[in-house]
Amino acid sequence: MAIIERPAPGTTVPALTPAAPAITPSRTYGALRRPVATTGWKSWLFTVDHKKLGLMYGATALFFFIVGGLEAVLIRLQLAAPDGKVLNADLYNQMFTMHATTMVFLFVMPMAAGFANYFVPLQIGARDVAFPRINAFGFWCLLAGGIVVNLAWFLGGAADGGWFMYAPNSGPVFSPSKGVDFWTLGLQIAGIASLTGAINLIVTVLNMRAPGMTLMKMPVFTWMITVVQFLLLFAVPVITVALFLLTFQRSFGAQFFDVAAGADPLLWQHLFWIFGHPEVYILILPSFGIISEVLPVFSRKPLFGYPFVVFSGAAIGFVGWGVWAHHMFASGLGPVSVAVFSLATMAIAVPTGVKIINWTLTMWGGKLVFTTAMKFAIGLVVLFTIGGLSGVTHSVAPSDTQQTDTYYIVAHFHYVLFGGAIFGIFSGFYYWWPKMFGKMLNERLGSWNFWLMVIGMNMTFGPMHILGLQGQPRRMYVWTEARAGEGFFNLGFWNLIASIGSLILTVGIGLFLINIVVTARSKVRAPLDPWNARSLEWMTSNPPKEHNFDSIPHVHHLDEFFHRKYEEDPTTHTMREVASAEDVLAELERNADKHIHMPSPSYWPLVLACGMPFVALGIIYSIPVAIAGGLIMLYALYGWALEPATAPESDFDAPSSNGHAVGASHG
Amino acid sequence: MTTDTTHNTAPSHGTDHAVEHGMSTRGYINIALILAAITALEVSTYYVDFGPLFLPSLLIMMVVKFFMVVSYFMHLKFDNKLFSWLFYAGLFLAVGVYVAALATFHFFLR
Amino acid sequence: MLRPATVMRLGHHMADTATHEAHVTSTGLSNVKLGMWLFLGSECLLFGGLISTYMLYRGRVSNGPTPEQIYDIPFTSVSSFVLLMSSLTMVLAVAAAHKKDDRGTNLWLTVTALLGATFVGGQVYEFTAFYNEGLGFTTSLFGSSFYTLTGFHGVHVTVGIIMLIALVAINKRSRVPGSKSETVEMIGLYWHFVDIVWIIIFTLVYLIPV
Structure with a gap:
């Protein structure tokens, strides 16, 4: 194994210096030589670096956010006025299905995966994740899955059965286009990303914490991500089963959801929601984690009741398994089932309420700093509470029966998902941008971004409460003036308000994209510790070096970074600064580890994931293509298995004195 | 490491x-x-x-x-007990949710 | 000259398959083993869903044959017994691997693969027989759910056999005795899991009538 000497302390090594590839593998393992590029596109394509993969997850998610957002705008344009002409019924069905699918599976989940990939190893003081190659494989699966799902747009129309794709409506009789096939197979591939990611991150959190970082000293973001990974670990296989059954029915003539053959359509609903309800916590808990980092930093106070926040998060994750049938109250479950699931649903509001109280008390009496990140965090607390309250009204089964399939439901889940999950993600953008890119997002633009999103979001989704209670059904592609009602409750007025709101929202999010460009062009570097932050990820350079920490910090406190900067004054009992962030970092660098070994890049994750879309397309169009895809995957697995986990010394050329490889020609 | x-x-x-x-x-x-x-x-x-x-x-x-x-x-x-916890979490969760789901079909009354 | 930090990724250290080196982890447990148990926990939910689907649909036979009409209990009992005994040979392979006895390891791995292949062969025979008796994949809900459940299990066994054969091949090339012992143990866990799934299937699917 190549032992790499650290430069002498003092000679700073810039983080991502383009360096000559000093060593080349001279031996071929499996089928291909190891990739060696350290810069350029190849260094991204074959990377196993958790930070690069985190950014790739983020960029992919952001792309799909724009796609899903445009789909939403088209929906609102269609509904802005009676008898809308923007979309026909068929296209409208595809639009709302793909809007939800994209936002849930291709934006919020991968964005959370991106943040988790980037920050969990940093927050626990690790240099990478437990399984770096599997991590890369997960990202490529997500991308492949997203492409397959969206490919249907160009090949005869996208999926059109709604994001929960109820059977038998999603069967071959009622959904004859190939859209649903692309949807099931694409999500199946994306599911592999979630499953491998879950195993990877759980093992990382359990096994790779810095010395002294006990579970109860982990930042709340890492905790919430851990809870989410357990939810994914156990929820993904359930949707996998459901998707397989549907694929088998559509492609191979199985009868699982064929009512004429005696099938029970509720089977799909159960399988989907056993997955689907944990899924909503999979969507929201990462954002809960993000604002649990942001609120203390900008309140200049530790998080109020850390153990309560942690355990309520775990409790949400646990109870979240016992409430799925509240999505099915109108399906005729019977009074006992409805009563049980109704009670469980009311119970789950308790741990959520605990979190809201803890966040509020974190801010109480703090010296609040209203940065954009903080504004989004406060926005989440307020908007999620509104969404949570309308959620409690759903737990009351008789009331829910009235609301089922109306815009009231749409209003509820947009308050918790847009006001909750997405506001948390934006808070994370503004908070962690300097860490990821070494530059601060513009705060002025950020403020506009925030306020336009708050106004736009309330204008779009607020009126939907009224629309829903007035009886406007979800998924209807037109509404007519004749049935719009009178006065204050006129559907026309509130639909128009909602559509105008969606345009304001679009402008708000557009400002964020502009902000990214403005920031990227700016030459101003972010200070080392711009927010006076508290947790370990800030104990690195901006952006972090490839190996994250020069020496692995020994952790003694929750909020370790804060406690290295501040100590309690014994006389006044106030915290006073004893070291700057620069001092703390210099200390780490003085004790820099002599030998740092990082995992090598690899071709195999990408090649393996590349085989999957072929399998999917083969199942849809022709089996030989699927076999070709399977062969690609076998080839990749062969290479992967033979690529030694620990490269032997002989895999590397002896370094020459000028740092370049010698004898790269042999082998 | x-x-x-x-x-x-x-x-x-x-x-x-x-x-x-x-x-x-x-x-x-x-x-x-x-x-x-x-x-x-x-x-x-x-x-x-x-x-x-x-x-x-x-x-x-x-x-x-x-x-x-x-x-x-x-x-x-x-x-190590941790392995048991991880595996039995999945096992008992599976038993719990699927038995409950089958119960809503009145599977056990037939 | 000292090399810059950016090339360090070429030194392949944080193992992501077999970590036979003594890595010190926070829990003191091996990464792969934790990962494997997490995966098996997840698989419980997968097979749980398939078994539940079968249980719900096993009596819905349309015009096709019923389970009682086609199940050949003596035959399936024998193949179940073969799979059960493959767990014994697998555990002997793991024990041999931990004693760095590569000959014994390879022997028991091969026997395990052969027993597994016998089981899969039996399943192929069974499927063919059922098909000839009128139970196709599309015949009835019973047919669809039966073939899906047992087919998924069969695929798992087949993947296990491929891993066993590949492991024997890799083991033979290895010059360090016992260097693959953790991989043997991991494949062992997977193999036993596939066996316990069959323990459930054998009782719920075959022995308990509708």
Whole structure:
């Protein structure tokens, strides 16, 4: 194994210096030589670096956010006025299905995966994740899955059965286009990303914490991500089963959801929601984690009741398994089932309420700093509470029966998902941008971004409460003036308000994209510790070096970074600064580890994931293509298995004195 | 990682020890013999009428076999408790949600 | 000259398959083993869903044959017994691997693969027989759910056999005795899991009538 000497302390090594590839593998393992590029596109394509993969997850998610957002705008344009002409019924069905699918599976989940990939190893003081190659494989699966799902747009129309794709409506009789096939197979591939990611991150959190970082000293973001990974670990296989059954029915003539053959359509609903309800916590808990980092930093106070926040998060994750049938109250479950699931649903509001109280008390009496990140965090607390309250009204089964399939439901889940999950993600953008890119997002633009999103979001989704209670059904592609009602409750007025709101929202999010460009062009570097932050990820350079920490910090406190900067004054009992962030970092660098070994890049994750879309397309169009895809995957697995986990010394050329490889020609 | 010398959450005996201290070859063969005997008993329910004991006895034998393989062949009994927690979390969650789902179909009343 | 930090990724250290080196982790447990148990926990939910689907649909036979009409209990009992005994040979392979006895390891791995292949062969025979008796994949809900459940299990066994054969091949090339012992143990866990799933299927699917 190549032992790499650290430069002498003092000679700073810039983080991502383009360096000559000093060593080349001279031996071929499996089928291909190891990739060696350290810069350029190849260094991204074959990377196993958790930070690069985190950014790739983020960029992919952001792309799909724009796609899903445009789909939403088209929906609102269609509904802005009676008898809308923007979309026909068929296209409208595809639009709302793909809007939800994209936002849930291709934006919020991968964005959370991106943040988790980037920050969990940093927050626990690790240099990478437990399984770096599997991590890369997960990202490529997500991308492949997203492409397959969206490919249907160009090949005869996208999926059109709604994001929960109820059977038998999603069967071959009622959904004859190939859209649903692309949807099931694409999500199946994306599911592999979630499953491998879950195993990877759980093992990382359990096994790779810095010395002294006990579970109860982990930042709340890492905790919430851990809870989410357990939810994914156990929820993904359930949707996998459901998707397989549907694929088998559509492609191979199985009868699982064929009512004429005696099938029970509720089977799909159960399988989907056993997955689907944990899924909503999979969507929201990462954002809960993000604002649990942001609120203390900008309140200049530790998080109020850390153990309560942690355990309520775990409790949400646990109870979240016992409430799925509240999505099915109108399906005729019977009074006992409805009563049980109704009670469980009311119970789950308790741990959520605990979190809201803890966040509020974190801010109480703090010296609040209203940065954009903080504004989004406060926005989440307020908007999620509104969404949570309308959620409690759903737990009351008789009331829910009235609301089922109306815009009231749409209003509820947009308050918790847009006001909750997405506001948390934006808070994370503004908070962690300097860490990821070494530059601060513009705060002025950020403020506009925030306020336009708050106004736009309330204008779009607020009126939907009224629309829903007035009886406007979800998924209807037109509404007519004749049935719009009178006065204050006129559907026309509130639909128009909602559509105008969606345009304001679009402008708000557009400002964020502009902000990214403005920031990227700016030459101003972010200070080392711009927010006076508290947790370990800030104990690195901006952006972090490839190996994250020069020496692995020994952790003694929750909020370790804060406690290295501040100590309690014994006389006044106030915290006073004893070291700057620069001092703390210099200390780490003085004790820099002599030998740092990082995992090598690899071709195999990408090649393996590349085989999957072929399998999917083969199942849809022709089996030989699927076999070709399977062969690609076998080839990749062969290479992967033979690529030694620990490269032997002989895999590397002896370094020459000028740092370049010698004898790269042999082998 | 070379520098990662951490031992904070109750370090256990490593995996190798657990296996070595697990069982002898003789022990494994004994377990296999018991498993074979139970299987024979299970199959006998197909030929001999067990009356009302039929269903409960089959389910009990299934569970006994299941946990014997998990405990002894998969070493969960001797291994770190964390492995048991992770696996049984999935197992009991699966039993819980699927039994509940089948119950809503009135599966157990038929 | 000293090399810059950016090339360090070429030194392949944080193992992501077999970590036979003594890595010190926070829990003191091996990464792969934790990962494997997490995966098996997840698989419980997968097979749980398939078994539940079968249980719900096993009595819905349309015009096709019923389970009682086609199940051949003596035959399936024998193949179940074969799979059960493959768990014994697998555990003997793991024990041999931990004693760095590569000959014994390879022997028991091969026997395990052969027993597994016997089981899969039996399943192929069974499927063919059922098909000839009128139970196709599309015949009835019973047919669809039966073939899906047992087919998924069969695929798992087949993947296990491929891993066993590949492991024997890799083991033979290895010059360090016992260097693959953790991989043997991991494949062992997977193999036993597939066995316990069959323990459940054998009782719930075959022995308990509708």
